[in-house]
Amino acid sequence: MRSEVKVLLDVEQVPRHWYNILADLGKPLPPPLDPREKAPVDPSRLERIFPKECVRQEVSTQRFVPIPEEIREVYMRLGRPTPLQRARRLEKFLGTPAKIYYKREDLSPTGSHKVNTAVAQAYYAREEGVERLTTETGAGQWGSALSLAGALFGIKITVYMTRSSYLQKPYRKVLMELYGAEVFPSPSDRTEVGRKYLAEDPNHPGSLGIAISEALEDCLTHENVKYSLGSVLNFVLLHQTVIGLEAKAQFEAIGEYPDVLIGCVGGGSNFAGFTYPFIADILSGKDDIDVIAVEPKAVPTMTRGVYMYDYGDTGKLTPLLKMFTLGHVYRPPPIHAGGLRYHGVAPTLSALVNEGVVRAVAYNQTEVFEAARIFAACEGYVPAPETAHAVKAAIDMALECKKTGEKKVIAFNFSGHGLLDLTAYDEYLSGKLLNYHPTEDDIKRYIESVRREIGNL
Ligand SMILES: *Cc1c(COP(=O)(O)O)cnc(C)c1O
Helix, strand or coil: CCCCEECCCCCCCCCCECCHHHHHHCCCCCCHHHHHHHCCCCCHHHHHCCCCHCCCCHHHCCEEEECHHHHHHHHHHHHCCEEEECCHHHHHHHCCCCCEEEEEEHCCCCECCHHHHHHHHHHHHHHHHCCCEEEEEECCCHHHHHHHHHHHCCCCEEEEEEEHHHHHCHHHHHHHHHCCCCCEECCCCCCCCHHHHHHHHCCCCCHHHHHHCCCCCCCHCCCEEEEECCCCHHHHHHHHHHHHHHHHHHHHCCCCCEEEEEEECCCCCCHHHHHHHHHHHHHCCCCCEEEEEEECCCCHHHHHHHHEEEEECCCCCCCCCEECCCCCCCCCCCCCCCCHCCCCCCCHHHHHHCCCCCCEEEHHHHHHHHHHHHHHHHCCCCCCHHHHHHHHHHHHHHHHHHHHCCCCCEEEEECCEEECCHHHHHHHHHHCCEEEEEEEHHHHHHHHHHHHHHCCC
């Protein structure tokens, strides 16, 4: 048996396949719909935007999808498999009989799990001769991951970064430029969409919705250019399953199996990557795992949203997706967990929440930062503000075990580090952080407006 302080697999044990949950969902996922005809979108139409292999994976129901050897090698060079680590000092501090484990996705060069899909998307783009990939980024985690992947596979990367982040988080921009990417504050004067918003306000703070529209316009108006997305889509979640497949093998190596699995949710990719290989066991009959998806109270998609068809973006350029949503018109408040500021959530995760396989909880950002402070002081690692949501839920579960005396095995995904988010921690420590939550009336209004626009699907 291996030491349970830090479980590190041999490099040979980087998985050879990704796990595709579409094979096990039982019923088919409601398909993406064309907004005008309200009919299923022909996947081939997505091939102008995404690499063909990614489109194929998006609709595949093959349970195990082989990971090309070149991608596996890059995974290894970038630190995979990542350790599964036990939070002994945190357990002791909390006085819990539970065991707490966390999977170290913060160890990638850019500091989060996002590299796992960036590498795959850049690889498939290069395989079909794409010269350049465009994308958007909010806080900058996704932009940095794709910029690194572009450098590794010789693909040019253009990033549209929301202007407010571009100004507030200069280090993320520098990181992207170090990897050779070009980064523009969005709205920019490079696209028609961007120029329209700039004309309204030359200092427009931008939004993820506008940045997506700019990246898509840049892709569609240039030859040999495709677009990359860092979450939500099935193929993105698929690439992230290396996390959970490794974790499963690591638990097996120490003779444990988690009772509780926890991940934070923006679009759902790190949560899915970590939990889906275990959820495979639930879907084939195992009934004693508690799977918890954590979101901010400021963007309560799964806890207060509605399961219905909606646009994936604010600019209404995407097909309609059946998912938990607050409405594409929802403007997420300026919480520091930028990666969790999304109005919807991945369709497969939405289906699992709807079926009761996954349960959702929500927290305020002040309690989340307090949990992160405790974690950093006990374990030494500073969580990203997004990751801190999972930390908070893990601590709450451990404290519940303290009350009941249950020796549960709690595992959460440590999706990223917060060393480029210290301004947010500074605000927390000086008592300046605010909590936000939409009122019932606000949410009703947004949902009604979606229903008026596209019907109650
Ligand atoms: C982007 C990000 C998230 C949220 O995105 P998901 O697709 O839901 O995983 C969570 N944690 C970190 C560190 C991120 O960078």
